Amino acid sequence: MAATTAAAHQQPVHGPALTFPRPIFAAVAPHPFLQAHLSASQPSKAPLRANSRTAHEFRRVGINTGSLTHCNGSAVVRLGNTSAVCGVRAEILHEEHVQGTADFAPSTGNEAEEDLEREREREEIESLRVLVPNVELSTGSTPQHIPGNAPSSFAQTLITRVRSLLLSTSLVRLSDLRILYTPPSNPDDPDAEPEPQLKGYWVLYIDIFYISIDGNAFDAAWIAILAALKNSVIPHAFWDEDLETILCSDDPSEAHPLTLRGLPVPSTFAVFEGKRDWNESGEDEEADWVLSDPDAFEESVCRESVCVVVDCTGGNKGTKDGILKRLEKSGGGVVDRDVMKGLVKRAVDRWQEVETATNAKP
Amino acid sequence: MAANTDRRRINAPSGGTSAPVFAKPVKEPGYLQLLRPNRNRGPNELRKTFLQTGVVPSASGSAYLEVPTTTTTSHSSLIPPTSSLKIAASIQGPKPLPRSAPFSPTLVLTTTVKFAPFATRHRRGYIRDSAERDLGVHLETALRGVIIGERWPKSGLEVVITILEGDEDTWWGDSKAEGGSGSGWGLLNVLAGCITVASAAIMDAGIDCVDMVAGGVAAMTRDGQKILDPCPAEHQDIVAACAVGFLASRDEITELWLKGEVGAEPDELIESATHAAMGSVSVLREVLLENIETKTKVASEGSKRRLEDLEVRD
Amino acid sequence: MAPEAVLSHLHRADGSATYTHNGYCIIGAVNGPIEVLRRDEMPEEATVEVNVRPAVGVGSPKERHLETLLHNTLRSVILTRSIPRTLVQITLQVRSLPDEDSSTGVSPSLTLLPHLLHTALLALLSASIPLSTTLTAVLIALPSTNTPTASTQLLSPTAIELLRAKSIRSAHVFAFSGEGKMLLNESDGTFSYEEWEEAAEAAAEVCCKEDGGVGLAEGMEVDGREGENLDDWLRSVVRTKVDHEQRWKSAK
Numbered sequence: 055m056a057a058t059t060a061a062a063h064q065q066p067v068h069g070p071a072l073t074f075p076r077p078i079f080a081a082v083a084p085h086p087f088l089q090a091h092l093s094a095s096q097p098s099k100a101p102l103r104a105n106s107r108t109a110h111e112f113r114r115v116g117i118n119t120g121s122l123t124h125c126n127g128s129a130v131v132r133l134g135n136t137s138a139v140c141g142v143r144a145e146i147l148h149e150e151h152v153q154g155t156a157d158f159a160p161s162t163g164n165e166a167e168e169d170l171e172r173e174r175e176r177e178e179i180e181s182l183r184v185l186v187p188n189v190e191l192s193t194g195s196t197p198q199h200i201p202g203n204a205p206s207s208f209a210q211t212l213i214t215r216v217r218s219l220l221l222s223t224s225l226v227r228l229s230d231l232r233i234l235y236t237p238p239s240n241p242d243d244p245d246a247e248p249e250p251q252l253k254g255y256w257v258l259y260i261d262i263f264y265i266s267i268d269g270n271a272f273d274a275a276w277i278a279i280l281a282a283l284k285n286s287v288i289p290h291a292f293w294d295e296d297l298e299t300i301l302c303s304d305d306p307s308e309a310h311p312l313t314l315r316g317l318p319v320p321s322t323f324a325v326f327e328g329k330r331d332w333n334e335s336g337e338d339e340e341a342d343w344v345l346s347d348p349d350a351f352e353e354s355v356c357r358e359s360v361c362v363v364v365d366c367t368g369g370n371k372g373t374k375d376g377i378l379k380r381l382e383k384s385g386g387g388v389v390d391r392d393v394m395k396g397l398v399k400r401a402v403d404r405w406q407e408v409e410t411a412t413n414a415k416p
Numbered sequence: 417m418a419a420n421t422d423r424r425r426i427n428a429p430s431g432g433t434s435a436p437v438f439a440k441p442v443k444e445p446g447y448l449q450l451l452r453p454n455r456n457r458g459p460n461e462l463r464k465t466f467l468q469t470g471v472v473p474s475a476s477g478s479a480y481l482e483v484p485t486t487t488t489t490s491h492s493s494l495i496p497p498t499s500s501l502k503i504a505a506s507i508q509g510p511k512p513l514p515r516s517a518p519f520s521p522t523l524v525l526t527t528t529v530k531f532a533p534f535a536t537r538h539r540r541g542y543i544r545d546s547a548e549r550d551l552g553v554h555l556e557t558a559l560r561g562v563i564i565g566e567r568w569p570k571s572g573l574e575v576v577i578t579i580l581e582g583d584e585d586t587w588w589g590d591s592k593a594e595g596g597s598g599s600g601w602g603l604l605n606v607l608a609g610c611i612t613v614a615s616a617a618i619m620d621a622g623i624d625c626v627d628m629v630a631g632g633v634a635a636m637t638r639d640g641q642k643i644l645d646p647c648p649a650e651h652q653d654i655v656a657a658c659a660v661g662f663l664a665s666r667d668e669i670t671e672l673w674l675k676g677e678v679g680a681e682p683d684e685l686i687e688s689a690t691h692a693a694m695g696s697v698s699v700l701r702e703v704l705l706e707n708i709e710t711k712t713k714v715a716s717e718g719s720k721r722r723l724e725d726l727e728v729r730d
Numbered sequence: 731m732a733p734e735a736v737l738s739h740l741h742r743a744d745g746s747a748t749y750t751h752n753g754y755c756i757i758g759a760v761n762g763p764i765e766v767l768r769r770d771e772m773p774e775e776a777t778v779e780v781n782v783r784p785a786v787g788v789g790s791p792k793e794r795h796l797e798t799l800l801h802n803t804l805r806s807v808i809l810t811r812s813i814p815r816t817l818v819q820i821t822l823q824v825r826s827l828p829d830e831d832s833s834t835g836v837s838p839s840l841t842l843l844p845h846l847l848h849t850a851l852l853a854l855l856s857a858s859i860p861l862s863t864t865l866t867a868v869l870i871a872l873p874s875t876n877t878p879t880a881s882t883q884l885l886s887p888t889a890i891e892l893l894r895a896k897s898i899r900s901a902h903v904f905a906f907s908g909e910g911k912m913l914l915n916e917s918d919g920t921f922s923y924e925e926w927e928e929a930a931e932a933a934a935e936v937c938c939k940e941d942g943g944v945g946l947a948e949g950m951e952v953d954g955r956e957g958e959n960l961d962d963w964l965r966s967v968v969r970t971k972v973d974h975e976q977r978w979k980s981a982k
């Protein structure tokens with residue numbers, strides 16, 4: 055890389071140079087390896103990471119939907135060498151099996167109470183547990199996750215984040231999951247509007263299987279869920295009075311797709327803290343880099359990470375618009391308010407890319 | 417139905433859920449038979465196989481196998497008529513055995529087979545069940561005879577198979593009428609797929625083997641006819657089936673799984689299964705050549721790249 | 731009300747703290763530096779292990795998530811490189827939660843997180859683990875704009891306040907180091923960048939504004955002085971403890 059020539063120029067009389075092949079340099083000294091890449095100064099172009107992306111560059115998203123036979127919706131998502139399969143399966147929770155009270159109040163349709171309505175719906179989805187996401191990493195996807203062990207702390211953290219984002223964004227509407235039954239109107243009192251009764255719920259099992267993990271497992275999982283849910287078709291379910299059970303129609307024209315609320319897209323960043331004494335020439339030199347969409351090698355070197363979830367559905371992209379759905383940052387103190395502003399902008403740009411990819415027809 | 421709570425995963429509603437029941441097959445008896453899939457290929461004709469290596473870059477070897485369904489999916493019903501077969505394999509190692517493990521003069525092979533919850537018509541659990549363990553043992557037998565284990569003393573090799581979609585035992589309409597499946601024809605297909613895909617992944621990992629092992633399945637119908645590569649949903653009258661792990665150039669069998677009423681002549685059925693395995697062998701050969709070509713290409717590019725190596729100074 | 735803290739009251743642990751604030755009560759214990767399992771040993775730094783135990787029942791993925799957040803944050807605070815090849819074990823037992831905690835409309839992880847961070851830090855101080863800095867954390871909630879309490883940030887709200895302000899549009903947890911660097915942020919809900927920035931500013935003031943900072947509620951009283959920030963509160967807790975340990979000196 056360019057570092058060789060640059061370094062050789064600056065310090066021509068500095069003992070015998072040690073040269074390693076790239077993979078050995080990366081394994082022996084991962085931190086200096088990445089720093090050497092990022093600080094390689096070539097005036098004509100931006101410094102590249104070890105994976106030959108620029109610091110701001112995300113990996114291209116590849117989405118393939120509907121390939122699994124036994125799922126209501128499915129998607130395979132690729133982010134470079136990270137690939138995940140998501141399958142959505144709908145099963146029925148019968149009303150008599152609902153734990154606790156399932157009080158069904160039809161929506162008032164009042165605009166002003168929309169927030170409250172969503173809040174109530176979120177709580178209902180959470181308490182009924184009609185969304186069941188799970189991840190599986192022990193598929194030989196990484197050397198760290200060997201099958202036969204219980205889900206690791208990493209897997210449990212991942213699934214908690216996925217679940218809480220599913221709930222807090224109210225992505226799935228409860229109205230899509232309710233199975234209602236309107237009894238025929240009473241012959242004695244034909245004017246009385248029959249009240250719809252709740253007979254059960256669709257429960258969505260959302261399973262993510264990683265084929266391969268090379269960093270940024272969260273973004274891959276979430277984009278896979280988005281694509282799979284968008285692809286999902288729920289059969290028309292109705293209450294059969296003769297059999298006194300819920301039956302479904304296998305007619306595809308009667309089935310309905312899920313209507314999702316918006317399109318929240320996560321962007322994960324890793325903060326690489328350079329060693330400041332590595333290059334003593336300039337003191338105020340930029341020594342920290344915020345890398346978009348880190349791969350597994352970068353994740354192993356970086357400690358601080360940031361995840362920004364934005365939803366720009368409707369075209370709002372300004373700093374005053376309520377487009378942020380979630381911000382997560384931990385592990386260090388490099389990203390402050392100013393840096394975060396830049397990251398939100400990068401996340402908005404990423405949203406556009408992912409939106410195009412999810413809407414593209416295969 | 418009520419699953420025990422798993423404190424490391426997200427749990428389903430404690431009341432339990434049930435798969436949707438479709439109205440038309442229940443209410444109109446004639447409708448069900450309309451949905452029955454039929455075999456539209458000859459008895460000796462195999463399904464097309466798609467095989468690819470190198471799908472998991474962080475693993476030492478990996479492969480993905482897909483056998484698409486031959487039945488055209490009907491657009492008038494949401495019920496899928498048949499399954500396809502989709503299996504991913506990943507190899508970790510050879511790597512040193514943990515300190516606690518006893519000394520082993522040969523390579524210690526561990527095979528894990530897991531169905532994804534969405535792999536079959538009935539949702540699978542997250543913990544491995546007996547069928548999955550069974551498949552793992554059969555696969556291990558198939559592979560152990562091929563790998564030259566003496567070359568890796570004190571080492572372990574992990575073969576991880578994920579079944580994203582698996583063949584069914586019978587057509588779903590029949591299994592419901594008989595009150596459950598249990599014939600296990602589908603498992604044989606899955607095993608043959610596992611053997612082929614694991615073989616490709618081992619080849620990708622560059623583990624020394626005496627030959628390439630390939631999987632094949634044959635079945636016998638009630639009238640004694642042999643059919644290669646059966647899709648159990650397309651047949652009503654299978655009485656016996658057999659899966660083999662076959663070494664083509666040595667004409668040897670490392671694994672044999674035979675089920676059902678074979679009659680007096682099991683050899684013929686086994687012979688047919690090896691014929692089916694020959695189909696997998698030809699696919700494996702192609703993939704092997706492709707694999708070597710790309711690897712040599714990468715190697716020659718790598719030597720060029722060494723000129724640009726980074727430098728460390730003390 | 732200012733948080734209450736009792737330090738070094740568990741005699742079998744190297745360091746301990748019980749922390750009570752707004753109905754949340756957490757016991758923290760720290761053991762370290764102790765011997766590390768060979769599997770977890772790191773040649774150049776200490777291993778940090780965090781265990782969070784819920785008030786009721788056994789742990790779930792939610793607790794593992796909290797542990798990961800605490801682990802990442804505390805690892806950047808503890809001087810792990812000065813005690814390499816050792817283990818610092820932090821155990822946090824939630825003793826009680828306010829009754830309304832589950833119905834506030836804010837994720838229970840977020841309401842609990844600042845308290846867990848404070849408890850962990852106090853226990854680390856009590857165990858005299860070398861730290862690069864201190865840390866303080868606060869929860870900020872923004873109520874829905876449709877409600878009468880519009881555009882008022884709720885600083886470190888109690889569960890009842892959250893319940894009354896329902897619905898909450900967004901909730902934010904910030905943690906700052908002693909030097910005012912933002913160490914952790916978890917924000918959830920729907921919000922704009924500007925709202926977030928205002929919340930971050932308010933949080934920084936509550937946590938560590940040098941002087942003239944806005945205190946928590948009016949009732950906050952530390953050493954008889956009002957209008958202190960959380961950083962001063964932390965100092966006063968430590969000061970009290972040191973005074974207590976030095977009493978053999980003064981009791982001549």
